[in-house]
Amino acid sequence: MEYLVLTRKYRPQDFNEVVGQKHVIQTLMSALKNRRVGHSYLFAGPRGVGKTSVARILAKALNCENDVVENPCNECETCKAITKGSAVDVIEIDGASNRGIDEIRALRESVVYNPSSARYKVYIIDEVHMLTKEAFNALLKTLEEPPSHVVFIFATTEPERVPKTVLSRCQRFDFRMLTEKEIFTKLNSLTKLESINADEGSLRLIAARAEGSIRDAEGMLDQLVSYAEGQITANDVKEVFGFIGKEVYIKLFLGISGRNEKVIIEVIEDVIQRGYDIREFIYGWLKFIQRLLLYNLDIPDPTSVEINKELQKLAKSVSSKFLTAVLNLSTNMERDIRNVPYSQGFLELLMLRMARIPDLADINALIKEISESHIEDSSYKRAEEKLEKFKKEFPTDVTDLWKRIIETINNTDGKNFFKSFLREAKPVSFSSNSLRLNVPESHKEHLKEDIDLLKEACKETLGFDIEVSIVTSDGPVEETIRDDPLIKKIKEIFNAEEYI
Template identity: 40%
Template sequence: MSNFLVTARKWRPQKFEEVVGQEHITTTLKNAIKNNRIAHAYLFAGPRGVGKTTTARILAKVLNCLNPLDGEPCNECEMCKSFHNSQSLDVIEIDGASNRRIEEIRSLRESVKYAPAKGKYKVYIIDEVHMLTPESFNALLKTLEEPPEHTLFIFATTDVHKVPLTIVSRCQRFDFRRIELNTIKDLLSKIAEAEGIQIDDTALSLIAKKADGALRDAESLFDQIISYSGKKVNSEEISQMLNLIDQDIYFRISDAILSKDYNAAFEVTRTIYDNGWNFIDFLNELNEHFRNIFTVVLRKSTDLVEAAELYKEKYLLYKDSFSESDLLRILTFINKTQYEIKSATDQRLKIEIALCQLIGLEKTATISDIIKQISSTPVNRNIDSSPIQNKTQKTSNVRPAYKEEVNVPEVKKFVAPSPKDEKELKGIISKWNEFVEQVKSEKLFFGSLLNKTNPIEFIDNRIVLEVEHPDDFDIINDHKNYLEQKTKEIFGKKIEFNISNAGNSAKSEELNTLAKAVIDKLGGKKI
């Protein structure tokens, strides 16, 4: 019988420095050992396959090591060798799932009273501690809070939320994180080199991505692939063995959106169907594909893209091809399709229609872009006013644009004030802000409106205001008595307010031009 040992066991770390991706935890534990600040209970929480049990074993080993060096076990002394051979009586590993009853915990509680056989500590490692029953946790509380000096507990769990807070509060908690894709690739590359296996970067990326942050899963996949491919591994064989969707399909869809190639929607759907790929998995990967394009468009780099170098170069080609708003629409549409396809009776048809809709999406234009285009286009302001005047004369019975009681003087041309008037006007303008603030403190809405007006002329104790909107005429007219009384307090005399509609014609012309541009660009209609 072969003595084959799986990669996850053969390459299991034996020191803290060999644990990858969890430096924030291993550094803390090493410093605690060096400074003799060892707690009586530890709780290791995190996803599967990231090093919780491995770190617990290294901690138990170094605590009983006869010659520890810089917080690391020597792996050469009698205690370390007995631990490696599973002969140590001072390190007890318990499976929380199969020893969850209160009887087992009672037995454990009795055994902690006895001193360690050879080592300095008796260490209890309870894996998947969240599987214990509530009664078992309650039976462990008192022992966990005040254990004997020679006893130490290490709990490991993938679901820390199921562990009672009374247990968590009695432990030093360490949260393990998912291992990054590049970290997994680097470690697998070292293992492959040591084992004499040829494997390319794309193949390593596929394995690391499939593992989803779990190093143990990546090493298991690595063993499985070696069994299939032998000493030489390529990405095509991995995709075929694991039935992974070809990454080039997603680039074909993004290219089809740019070129409006509707035929690609049916070809891609047929390829997915013929290969037996899952349509939901396809949409998940498509969502990630456009997410990667989005990050490239925003950052002009691939530093946030988890993919092989070959595909990172392809993503960089899209940095100027899509706009941010278009990508947001695409991502929103894909998320909506992901929800709808779960209840679709014909998923293939649903995917074909969805891809056709994606390809048919037109590029968006923002209002700012439209205004910028309008600003760059010269506008003919030489408008002949005679037809308008003739029309006004013929329809004299038409209701006026504004209320008749509003006095709107015609300011045909601004007349420069005399030196005396100019000096007086400057004095009024210097106090204008103080006047507006005073009005705002008493009448906030009206003061805010007044702040948007522009005093353009001063004639015989009268201020002519240019307003922003025609409806402001009525509001200012209704407050004339208040304004005249307020001016006496600020300016020392009553000042009459008149309103000018100067510049409204030019503004109307610009608005009409803008409306026409919006209709042409966005397909709207005038109402």
């Protein structure tokens, strides 16, 4: 089958085709109908949920040759030109690559001229939060007194980074993540339109893992079309994207609720061996437990397509208090696992701990039980030994480690500025998957530009990839000590301290 670019081909062309975002669409359509046109709009929300598509539809509706419309006709020359991206009066600007004062000055100069053929000149600025402070200031002057023929539509994933002075001049619309059901329905209709042979399970899996983004979901379906021969199945989805199937979680859950430590260790070793990303695994686990809890309490899952009988049965096999306790222990896992040097061991210990949750326990009893219990059986011992072994092999002195990384960089040619900036950076903390550096504010941007070089040097020195994060002494210092008493307790018992 020919490779399709579904996202582009099925980009919504009028308001009725937009998936979800009803609150936004209704308000915009009624404003258009009543000729209440604003001069600056801000579309805020996560990526891939339709902000730019709605901006283009709005641009068409404003300029449609059929006079006042609440929805563009898509038939007239202006509508067609905007769809093709060839309309001179609809200007799309990528805020990330045109972020400076010069670009905004040029924009301000062009704003004063009348549109060449359309009713309005529409400026769509994507990722507007990327503009520099100076650029925002220059833009603000235009926003304060916009020419009557100009409409600005700003799109952003990070509205909190847009200055308040700009926000206050805009009509703000918050786009939300799409539900699994909305994504599933859209995927289902796409497969029919394109005669793509995909089973229901595969579409549900994509919908669940697209995390609210229709664009990501369509992108995944695209990839699968070119990958799979014949029918696309849930297994194809798992193979292509490395998703962890629910049978893995079911097995783990049965191990925990049945207090079977051998099964728990087996599942986790299997997950590690197959090379699954641990954070991805934990994310899926959290969603799995949340879903079980909803089933257990007979609350309909707002994001799910329909009732899964197997999960429902599983959920009813334990008490809601047991599930709440498991959820409580799991909630901080994703955050805490970043701070331990040996994540497999941490994961094993936490899961084994869950197997010891007394059924019908309340949380206070759980904390008490955890603090009073002793590590004695062989599964714990083995996990502990692995942790010890790892500590011995791993360079734990961050200053020493930093020296070695600097040496690696100094042995490479060129990039002298970068090297001199690095001299003033101070390592703050180091764990198995991240290195945190403190740098003077003035060097921050320069270092960020060449962060890949630094990562490469880390990889060369350590033999594996790690994340590098940059903090400045002027900026907020992240809290690294966890205040949660439960997690503190777990860390104490599991001997999982942060490496500094």
